Amino acid sequence: MKRNILFFLLALTLASCKNTRQTVEAETVAKEIPAFSPDSAYVYCKSQCDFGFRAMNTAEHDMCRDWIAEEFRRHGCEVTMQEAKLKAYDGTTLKATNIIASYTPKKSEGDIRRIMLCAHYDTRPWADNDSDETRHHTPIAGANDGASGVAVMLEVARILHSADSAAVAVEFICFDAEDYGTPTWYDGEEQTENPWALGSQYWAEQYIADENRKEIEYGILLDMVGGTGAKFYQEGVSLMKAKKYVQKVWSAASEAGYSSFFPAREGGYVTDDHVAVNDVAQIPCIDIIPYYPDCQQSSFGMTWHTVDDNMENISKETLQAVGQTLIHLIYR
Numbered sequence: 001m002k003r004n005i006l007f008f009l010l011a012l013t014l015a016s017c018k019n020t021r022q023t024v025e026a027e028t029v030a031k032e033i034p035a036f037s038p039d040s041a042y043v044y045c046k047s048q049c050d051f052g053f054r055a056m057n058t059a060e061h062d063m064c065r066d067w068i069a070e071e072f073r074r075h076g077c078e079v080t081m082q083e084a085k086l087k088a089y090d091g092t093t094l095k096a097t098n099i100i101a102s103y104t105p106k107k108s109e110g111d112i113r114r115i116m117l118c119a120h121y122d123t124r125p126w127a128d129n130d131s132d133e134t135r136h137h138t139p140i141a142g143a144n145d146g147a148s149g150v151a152v153m154l155e156v157a158r159i160l161h162s163a164d165s166a167a168v169a170v171e172f173i174c175f176d177a178e179d180y181g182t183p184t185w186y187d188g189e190e191q192t193e194n195p196w197a198l199g200s201q202y203w204a205e206q207y208i209a210d211e212n213r214k215e216i217e218y219g220i221l222l223d224m225v226g227g228t229g230a231k232f233y234q235e236g237v238s239l240m241k242a243k244k245y246v247q248k249v250w251s252a253a254s255e256a257g258y259s260s261f262f263p264a265r266e267g268g269y270v271t272d273d274h275v276a277v278n279d280v281a282q283i284p285c286i287d288i289i290p291y292y293p294d295c296q297q298s299s300f301g302m303t304w305h306t307v308d309d310n311m312e313n314i315s316k317e318t319l320q321a322v323g324q325t326l327i328h329l330i331y332r
Contacts, residue, residue: 032165032331033327033328033331033332034159034162034163034327034331035324035327036155036156036159036320036323036324036326036327037155037323038316038317038319038320038323039316040155040158041151041152041154041155041226041316041319041320041323042151042314042316042319044071044147044150044151044154044155045143045147045148045150045151045226045311045314045319046143046311047067048064048067048068048121048142048143048146048147048150048151049141049142049143049147049310049311051063051064051067053123053125053139053140053141053142054121054122054123054142054146055122055123055124055125055139055180056088056094056095056096056122056125056176056177056180057092057094057095061122061123064121065097065099065121065176068099068121068150068154068174069081069099069101071154071157072099072101072154072157072172073101075103075154075157075158075160075161076103076157076160076161077101077102077103077157077161077172078101078102078103079099079100079101079102080099080100080101080102081097081098081099081100082097082098082099082100082202082203082206083095083096083097084096084097084098084199084202086177086198086199086202087191087192087198088177088180088191088192088195088198089180089181089182089186089190089191089192089195090186090188090190090191091191091192094176094177094180094198096176096177096198096199096202097176098173098174098175098176098199098200098202098203099121099172099173099174099176100171100172100173100203101157101171101172101173101174102169102170102171102172102214103157103160103161103169103170103171103172104169105160105164105165105166105167105169106164107164107165112167112168112169113167113168113169113217114168114169114170114171114214114215114216114217115168115169115170115171115216115217115218115219115220115330116170116171116172116173116216116218116219116220116277116283116285117153117156117170117171117172117173117219117220117222117326118149118153118172118173118174118175118200118219118220118221118222118273118274118277118285119146119148119149119150119152119153119174119175119221119222119223119225119273120146120149120174120175120176120177120178120179120197120199120200120223120273121146121147121149121150121174121175121176122142122146122176122177122178122179122180122199123139123140123141123142123145123146123147123179124139124140124142124145124146124179124180124305124309125139125179125180125183126138126139126140126183126185126305127139127140127305127306127307128183128184128185128305129184129297129298129304129305129306130305130306130307130308131297131306135306135307136183136184136185137185138307140305140306140307140309141307141309141310141311142179142309143226143309143310143311143313143314144224144225144226144227144301144303144309144313144314145179145223145224145304145305145309146178146179147226148222148224148225148226148227148314148319149221149222149223149224149225150174151226151319152222152225152226152319152322152323152326153172153174153222155323156170156172156323156326156327156330157170157172159327160330163331165331166330166331167330167331168330169214170330171214171216173203175197175199175200175203175273176198176199177197177198177199177202178196178197178198178199178200178272178273179196180195180196180198181195181196181197182195182196196271196272197271197272197273197275197276199273200273200274200275200276200277201276201280203276203281204276204277204279204280204281205280207280207281207283208280208281208282216281216283217283218242218245218283218284218285218286219274219277219283219284219285219286220245220249220285220286220288220326221272221273221274221277221285221286221287221288221289222288222322223272223273223287223288223289224289224290224300224301224304225288225289225290225318225319225322226314226315226318226319226322227290227301227303227313227314227315227318228313228314228315228318229292229301229315229318230261230290230292230301230315230318231261231262231263231290231291231292232261232262232263232288232289232290232291232322233263233265233266233267233291233293234246234250234264234265234266234267235267235268235269235270235286235287235288235289235291236266236267236268236269236270237269237270237272237274237275237278237287238274238285238286238287239266241274241278241279241284241285242278242284242285242286244284245284245285245286246286248329249262249286249288249325249329250262250264252325252326252328252329252332253321253325253328255328255332256324256325256327256328257324258320258321258324258325261318261321261322262321262325267289267291267293267299268291268299270287270289272287272289273287274286274287288322
């Protein structure tokens with residue numbers, strides 16, 4: 001009987017020690033992972049919109065471009081402005097600039113894994129999906145479609161700079177000329193074979209041709225990551241080209257407590273910046289992009305390519321879910 005009691009007490013002690021160790025480990029991990037600030041990301045989003053419509057070949061676009069680059073520099077990144085003249089669907093020459101911001105932890109020694117976060121920063125020149133046809137030639141504010149992805153990246157860069165303990169280096173790329181694709185009202189002859197995501201196509205071509213390039217393990221594209229009520233299903237091209245990293249990101253979302261924003265279900269196939277990154281640059285890259293299966297106006301949501309894509313329809317909760325997932329991924 002005494003022997004049984006001693007055994008029971010020993011088991012309780014071991015169990016208590018194990019639980020204590022797990023609690024300490026969980027607390028340690030939590031302390032090591034910084035908190036993403038949705039308020040800061042929201043301000044970054046609004047700051048871009050405050051420049052006005054940032055369509056290609058406009059002064060507002062160029063002012064916003066320079067501001068984004070300076071913010072990355074302020075957060076300790078080495079910034080390269082990759083300029084190019086690209087041909088639009090109708091032959092218009094677009095003066096494009098991809099912003100490349102490289103962050104490397106100061107404490108890193110020797111080779112370090114490098115990942116890529118990317119988003120486009122230009123805005124749609126026309127609200128050609130608006131329910132009001134009289135607005136189809138009106139430019140959009142692009143709070144979600146453009147500004148939100150860059151806003152999340154700027155907040156991530158700020159955190160990396162202030163909490164310099166990440167285990168990976170990060171290549172931030174703001175692609176230009178993504179949203180100057182053929183409008184629905186155009187009835188002329190297209191002069192560009194792939195008129196969407198022109199900036200990423202150019203970047204991918206330059207990357208693969210550069211013998212001194214920084215090798216990137218994988219990439220994550222952020223597109224429309226601030227919309228109210230957004231759910232991020234697993235996009236089709238991402239699953240086909242980079243399924244391993246889809247699973248990695250969705251697991252990080254679950255561990256960070258945001259699985260409700262990241263359903264483990266397949267969405268549609270999307271033509272986006274990640275296509276050239278996968279096919280031309282040969283970097284496995286996934287697309288975090290919303291999917292609204294029940295929205296009749298667009299599977300991208302009610303505000304997509306409409307005049308309602310403004311700050312009134314930006315959700316701090318959505319920015320938080322995406323941003324904290326990325327922080328959890330980077331620091332975990």
